[in-house]
Amino acid sequence: MKLDILAFGAHPDDVELGCGATIAKEVALGKKIGIVDLTRGELGTRGSAELRDKEAEKAAEILGVSVRENLRFADGFFINDREHQLEVIQMIRKYQPEIVLCNAIDDRHIDHPKGSNLVSNACFLSGLLKIETEIDGVNQEKWRPKQVYHYIQWKNIEPDFVVDVTGYMDKKIDAVMAYGSQFYDPNSKEPETPITSKNFTDSVEYRANDLGRLIGVEFAEGFTSERYVAVENLSKLI
Numbered sequence: 001m002k003l004d005i006l007a008f009g010a011h012p013d014d015v016e017l018g019c020g021a022t023i024a025k026e027v028a029l030g031k032k033i034g035i036v037d038l039t040r041g042e043l044g045t046r047g048s049a050e051l052r053d054k055e056a057e058k059a060a061e062i063l064g065v066s067v068r069e070n071l072r073f074a075d076g077f078f079i080n081d082r083e084h085q086l087e088v089i090q091m092i093r094k095y096q097p098e099i100v101l102c103n104a105i106d107d108r109h110i111d112h113p114k115g116s117n118l119v120s121n122a123c124f125l126s127g128l129l130k131i132e133t134e135i136d137g138v139n140q141e142k143w144r145p146k147q148v149y150h151y152i153q154w155k156n157i158e159p160d161f162v163v164d165v166t167g168y169m170d171k172k173i174d175a176v177m178a179y180g181s182q183f184y185d186p187n188s189k190e191p192e193t194p195i196t197s198k199n200f201t202d203s204v205e206y207r208a209n210d211l212g213r214l215i216g217v218e219f220a221e222g223f224t225s226e227r228y229v230a231v232e233n234l235s236k237l238i
């Protein structure tokens with residue numbers, strides 16, 4: 001299945017938190033989108049890997065993505081080496097996306113910049129003819145996405161561009177809240193973590209609100225790009 005956009009996240013919920021509204025908007029525009037989680041988030045303080053699998057499935061349904069896969073790398077300990085790059089390349093070649101979205105370039109959780117580098121490196125390597133991969137016994141064609149953009153996570157990184165997501169925040173928040181075990185729940189008996197605070201849950205909306213304020217719309221999500229962001233003509237800008 002060929003996709004327009006493939007979004008990678010080190011943990012299930014990274015994509016929803018980082019760019020869930022952008023994905024909901026692109027789906028509404030008719031784009032085919034997939035999500036690939038690198039790990040099952042098995043080191044998360046609350047819940048369990050099995051529960052996160054179910055939550056991720058529900059969130060994918062809410063966002064309307066066509067496919068969601070999990071590479072089952074080791075949460076916290078996966079590294080950016082040949083073996084892991086080849087598995088990411090298999091996904092890129094399988095879905096042939098024009099655009100890849102991936103983790104923040106710098107962040108509090110060490111898996112985020114690690115996942116960011118791993119996916120970005122794999123996007124380049126995937127375009128090299130002499131790297132051979134196969135999936136289900138079939139050789140894969142080389143494929144290099146046209147663009148790789150990094151969403152913004154815990155840290156307030158200055159975006160290179162922002163997407164107007166007004167009208168799609170409800171979907172994003174529903175998708176984020178599908179991870180019921182992970183976020184603010186005043187009745188939970190499980191330990192507190194930085195992401196279980198009410199402030200963190202509220203930040204999903206107020207940060208998008210603030211980025212929107214800066215560009216004159218209600219809500220926006222920000223991204224960074226490793227190369228210059230190019231537009232076809234000036235009227236494409238808002």
Ligand SMILES: [Zn+2]
Nearest residue numbers: 010011014109
């Ligand atoms: Zn994460």
